[in-house]
Amino acid sequence: MQVYDLIQKTVRQKKLMKSEMQFLITNFTNNKIPDYMMSAWLMAVRCQGLSPEETADMTLAMRDSGEILDFSEIPGATVDKHSTGGIGDKTTLMIAPIVAACGGYVPKMSGRGLGFTGGTIDKLESIPGFSVNLSRQDFYRQIQKIGCAVIAQSGNLTPADKKIYALRNLTATVDSIPLISASIMSKKLALNADCILLDVKCGNGAFMKTRESALALAESMKSTAIAHGKKCSAVITDMNAPLGMAVGNALEVREAISILRCEIHNPLAELVIDLSGQMLALSGMGDLQECRCKALKALKSGKALTKFAEMIAAQGGDASVTDHPEKLPHSRASRMLFSDKSGYLASVHSEEIGLACLELGAGRTSANSQIDPGAGVVFLHQIGDEIQDGDVLCEIHADSDVLCEQAEKRICSAIQITEMPVPELQLIDCVI
Ligand code: URA
Numbered sequence: 249m250q251v252y253d254l255i256q257k258t259v260r261q262k263k264l265m266k267s268e269m270q271f272l273i274t275n276f277t278n279n280k281i282p283d284y285m286m287s288a289w290l291m292a293v294r295c296q297g298l299s300p301e302e303t304a305d306m307t308l309a310m311r312d313s314g315e316i317l318d319f320s321e322i323p324g325a326t327v328d329k330h331s332t333g334g335i336g337d338k339t340t341l342m343i344a345p346i347v348a349a350c351g352g353y354v355p356k357m358s359g360r361g362l363g364f365t366g367g368t369i370d371k372l373e374s375i376p377g378f379s380v381n382l383s384r385q386d387f388y389r390q391i392q393k394i395g396c397a398v399i400a401q402s403g404n405l406t407p408a409d410k411k412i413y414a415l416r417n418l419t420a421t422v423d424s425i426p427l428i429s430a431s432i433m434s435k436k437l438a439l440n441a442d443c444i445l446l447d448v449k450c451g452n453g454a455f456m457k458t459r460e461s462a463l464a465l466a467e468s469m470k471s472t473a474i475a476h477g478k479k480c481s482a483v484i485t486d487m488n489a490p491l492g493m494a495v496g497n498a499l500e501v502r503e504a505i506s507i508l509r510c511e512i513h514n515p516l517a518e519l520v521i522d523l524s525g526q527m528l529a530l531s532g533m534g535d536l537q538e539c540r541c542k543a544l545k546a547l548k549s550g551k552a553l554t555k556f557a558e559m560i561a562a563q564g565g566d567a568s569v570t571d572h573p574e575k576l577p578h579s580r581a582s583r584m585l586f587s588d589k590s591g592y593l594a595s596v597h598s599e600e601i602g603l604a605c606l607e608l609g610a611g612r613t614s615a616n617s618q619i620d621p622g623a624g625v626v627f628l629h630q631i632g633d634e635i636q637d638g639d640v641l642c643e644i645h646a647d648s649d650v651l652c653e654q655a656e657k658r659i660c661s662a663i664q665i666t667e668m669p670v671p672e673l674q675l676i677d678c679v680i
Contacts, residue, residue, distance in 0.1 A: 251275075251285045258292040266305045273309035277408040283415055290412070290421040298426035303468055304475040306426070310434035313408035317384070317440045319355060322392055325479075325531040326353045328441035329523065330432060332456065332465070333365045334449040335598040335605075336490035339520055340368045340398060341504035342547075345555035346524040348395030349546040350539075352531050355391050356398040357405075357439055361611050361619075364453075364602030366497065369400045374498035374577055374621035378565030394558050406434045425461065429468035436473070443479040443530035446470060447523060450677065451488035453598025459484070459677065466680050479530045484677040485519065489596045489631055491675075492516035496610040496624015496645065498576040503626075505573045508553040514630055519675045521547065526679070579609075579622035579645040583652035590637045591665040593629045600662035601625060604655040608646040620647050625659060632672040635665055 249271050257264055264272070272289065275281045298306065319326045327347065331337050344354045358380075361367035369380050380400040382390065390397040409431050416422045436444050446469050449455070450462035466482035473480035492514065494503040507517045525540030533539055546552045557567040569575050605611055609620035627642045629635060641663060644652045 251281055251289070255285065255289045255292055258289060258296055258298075261296050263299055264302055264305070269302060269305040270309045273306060273313065273408050277313045277411055286412070287415055287419045287421070290416060290419060290427065293427055294421040294424040297424075300468065300471050300475075303426040303429055304472045306430040307433045307437060307472050308476065310406055310408040310412070310430055311437040314404040314406050314438060316438050317355070319353070319388070319391070319440065319442075321388065322353050324351070324353050325443055326355055326391070326441040327443040327445065327527045327531045328354070328356060328436060328439055329445045329447060329527060330436055331447040332432070332449050332454060334451075334487035334491060335365065335453040335602040336492050336495040336500060337366065337449070338368075338371060338492065338494075338500040338504045339447070339516075339523060341371060341501060341556070342507055342520045342552070343524050343527065344396040344398055345508070345559060346520065346543050346546050346552040347527050347531075348559075349551040349555040350524075350528055350533065350542045352395060352528055352533065353391050354396040354527070355387065355439060355441055356396070357401045357435070358398055359401060362615060363613075364599060364606050364611060366495070366500065366605075366611060368398060370619060370621070371497045371500050372398060372565075374501055375560055375565040375569055376575065376577075378560060379563050382563065390559075390562050394562055395555065396559055397563070398559070401435070405438045409434050425464050425468055428455070429465060429472060433469050433472045437476055437478070441478075443527070444473050445523060445527050445530060446473075446480065446482040448482055448484050449487035450484050451486055451598065453490065453602055454487035463680070470680055481526055481530060482680040483523065483526065484680070486673060486675050486677060487598055489673060490598045490601050490627070491519075493627045493630070494624060495601055495605050496608070497619065497621045498578070499622070499624040499626055499645065501569070502573045502576055505553075505556075505570055508547065508556055508570070510548060515673050515675050517547075522676060577621040579620055580647050581645070581649045581652050583644045583649065583656065584640045585642050585644060585656055585659060587635050587637060587639045587641050587665060589665055591635055591667050592670050593631055593633045593635055593663070594666040594670045595631065595664045596627065597662040600658055604658040604662070607655050607658070608644065608651055623647065630673070632670050
């Protein structure tokens with residue numbers, strides 16, 4: 249088999265056979281295919297696409313390049329969730345304990361933030377003592393005992409994806425639906441939960457900027473999951489405004505705790521209940537309506553909060569933050585941003601807020617940069633709220649007054665207040 253011929257086939261939109269896809273992925277991972285040939289093939293895919301069968305075959309070859317987890321000892325269906333990422337997305341912090349409090353099993357491997365999007369792992373690490381590195385045995389044991397564990401990606405999971413992703417980053421081939429789908433789904437299939445809920449974000453703060461591309465990615469990932477025997481649903485959710493009120497690691501943990509304590513009920517809380525209900529339904533715990541009610545009950549009864557405290561304690565963290573969120577890290581400086589007019593909060597540009605938070609120190613500009621866990625922005629109003637001239641729009645947190653001042657202009661221009669009333673945000677667009 250010649251790599252040259254495989255590149256030609258993809259350029260001419262002729263389908264690669266399963267064995268050809270396996271050959272390409274395995275030999276590239278084992279350094280037997282040079283980067284320049286793989287780059288040419290990736291660019292051919294970027295321009296010509298792959299069929300659903302080819303995408304599923306590529307995903308499987310990538311999954312099989314490394315370790316595959318085994319939850320067969322867990323006495324029920326395991327359910328994973330994947331969000332394609334956005335600004336202020338802290339849903340895992342609430343969904344994992346809610347689903348576990350209802351009797352589900354949630355094994356979760358999450359990533360760190362890079363660029364303007366935050367990572368669940370950085371959020372959890374802002375909890376004093378919390379360890380995101382569990383051995384496989386401890387990971388399995390915790391899921392069996394508590395029902396949920398959230399850890400960083402570790403071990404020899406999908407080495408093919410690591411190598412291909414690094415090359416895509418250098419060759420302008422990240423932006424391809426079949427390649428994104430294979431990259432994400434290879435990791436999901438290697439984690440190997442029985443059920444997968446896909447939360448595909450759509451909007452200016454997301455990978456997928458248009459509804460059309462979000463739907464195409466969701467369809468591609470779902471068909472791959474189904475082709476490999478997983479139960480799967482996909483939800484398209486809005487990412488034109490930050491999710492919830494807080495953006496920044498410890499600030500987002502604090503917001504998640506407030507929702508778990510039922511101190512606030514906002515569109516984010518609604519989304520969390522809906523997504524938890526979807527996960528419970530996939531796990532076979534009833535129909536969607538029943539499962540949504542179960543999720544709501546776990547939240548209202550405080551069981552989900554207790555479960556979150558159990559998970560924190562099991563992973564070495566200070567579980568008392570659930571009663572005393574003031575123990576979470578704070579930045580040294582803060583500043584309030586005031587509205588200079590009356591009207592209605594019409595939009596908050598999430599990508600701009602993500603970039604402002606990066607400047608404040610809440611995110612990483614490179615894989616090794618340090619983050620300030622207390623940095624970020626907390627909004628005091630939601631989309632649709634009436635605003636009076638002089639109201640505080642948000643609080644800005646960073647290590648110094650200078651950083652707060654510098655970010656203020658960017659944050660200010662990301663917020664739009666209009667004279668006309670605007671409807672409240674609908675976070676869920678559709679379920680596939
Ligand atoms: N996230 C991934 O894991 N892979 C991609 O290709 C894009 C986003």
